[in-house]
Each structure stands twice: as C-alpha cells, then as structure tokens.
Amino acid sequence: MVTGAARGLGRVIAVTLAAEGYDLALVDVADVAVTAAEAGGRGARAWAARLDVSSEADVTAFAVEVRERFGRVDALVNNAGISLLVPAEKTPTESWQRVIDVNLTGPFLLCRELGSLMLAARSGSIVNVSSVAGLRGVSHRVAYNASKHGLIGLTFTLAAEWGGRGVRVNAVCPGWIKTEMDAEDQAGGSYSDEDIANQVPMARFASPHDVAMAVAFLADPSKSGFINGVALPVDGGWSSDASWTSLRLKTRGPL
Numbered sequence: 001m002v003t004g005a006a007r008g009l010g011r012v013i014a015v016t017l018a019a020e021g022y023d024l025a026l027v028d029v030a031d032v033a034v035t036a037a038e039a040g041g042r043g044a045r046a047w048a049a050r051l052d053v054s055s056e057a058d059v060t061a062f063a064v065e066v067r068e069r070f071g072r073v074d075a076l077v078n079n080a081g082i083s084l085l086v087p088a089e090k091t092p093t094e095s096w097q098r099v100i101d102v103n104l105t106g107p108f109l110l111c112r113e114l115g116s117l118m119l120a121a122r123s124g125s126i127v128n129v130s131s132v133a134g135l136r137g138v139s140h141r142v143a144y145n146a147s148k149h150g151l152i153g154l155t156f157t158l159a160a161e162w163g164g165r166g167v168r169v170n171a172v173c174p175g176w177i178k179t180e181m182d183a184e185d186q187a188g189g190s191y192s193d194e195d196i197a198n199q200v201p202m203a204r205f206a207s208p209h210d211v212a213m214a215v216a217f218l219a220d221p222s223k224s225g226f227i228n229g230v231a232l233p234v235d236g237g238w239s240s241d242a243s244w245t246s247l248r249l250k251t252r253g254p255l
Helices: 008-019 033-041 056-070 093-121 142-165 180-186 193-199 208-219 245-252
Strands: 024-028 046-050 075-078 124-129 167-174 231-234
Touching (some): 124 208, 142 167
Parallel strands (some): 024 046
C-alpha cells in the first residue's frame, strides 16, 4: 500500500514497486487512476481509492477492505504529506493541527490498522517517508518539522515493539525533491533552486527515483531483512554537513 500516490514521489514509488512485482493498493485524497494505470502497465494489479489518511473512521474501513481484497499486506509506505511555510509565531493552530493530522496521525492510524494484519502474519515492512526536516531544523516550517520528527519517533518505537514479531519499521528522510510540492512551495518566493543546491554537498535536488529506490530496498526482506528502526537520509549529504555555505561552495570544486 502506498499513500499519497496520485502525484510526485508517491506516484514514482508506486510505479517502482510495481516493477518490483508488488500488487498495489494506492490511495490519495485526489484521483489515483493515472498512477494505477501506470502501475498496471508494469504488470501490477493496482487498486486505486480515495482516502483521507487523517480520518480514523475512513482508515479503519479502508483496512477492512484491504483485508478482503488482498488478504495480506507485505509493505506499507506512508508517503502522504502536506507542507506549510509560515513563521512559527504566525502559524495558526488549525494549520498546525492539519499538518500533524496528515503527516503524523495518518501514518500512526495506518500502522495500527494494517500493522495488525502484518503482526498476525508475523511478516511485513513499513516504510515511513519522513524528511531531512525530521533530522534537522528548517526555518518557517515548525508544523512540518514537528510532524516529520514525530514520524521518526513513531518509526523507532514501532521498530522496537514489532521487530521481534516479524514486522520491520524504517523511515527514509529525503532532502528536497523536484516534485509538484516543491513547485508549490517555491511559488511563494521562500527559496530558490540555488538555495537548495548550495545546501547539498552533492549540489542537486533529490529525484523521486532516488527516494523510491531507497523505499523499495527497505520494503524488500530479501535485500534489507535485518534492517529495522533506521531513519535513512536520502539527502545527498545535507544532514551530515555542518559547513557554512561559503566553505561548502569553496571546497566543492567544479560540477
């Protein structure tokens, strides 16, 4: 199952997992038909549905339908998320709550409901899509950062609770990715491509493919069967580099 599968990273994750041989349950608040068709073109059986991951009633009902349609869940990818670029002192409570509901409560609900199915089978992998913003602080993103830090905490706790019962739980922490969300965030004038490239030792954005391949690796027990409770940066070295910008650019060399 992949959440937030209608566009961007979620769409690429879905198509990547289809190519790896998974059948797919794809959900989003938007129409997922295009992603499902693309996954079907890779040979997957793909079921598309609309789902607000922050709704407990909807997630509970959806989990029942997944059980009836598929009988099992081998991998859950909690990718759905929303952004918010506002100074902390100007962040409305309702906006804070919506980000937390989608980015953190939603993954918890899906882990609880579908994780129960995995635990019964003593097999499964959960991959939560956090962010470099879950490892560091990024200005003007207080709700987003808190939700992504919380998602890593959820990952570590479930890995500790469920690892001995056959269910692995890991997270990927991408740097900035070239997707529709990035275009929408940049439209407000808060940052530029150059700002991101200058922050990353590898001097570029992540691509959706970079992150999707990391997700596929963590989902596959034949490739990562003893990896549990990891928050894997897929950020080109961003989270490891404490250099100031001028030093980073001076030592980078020609691209």
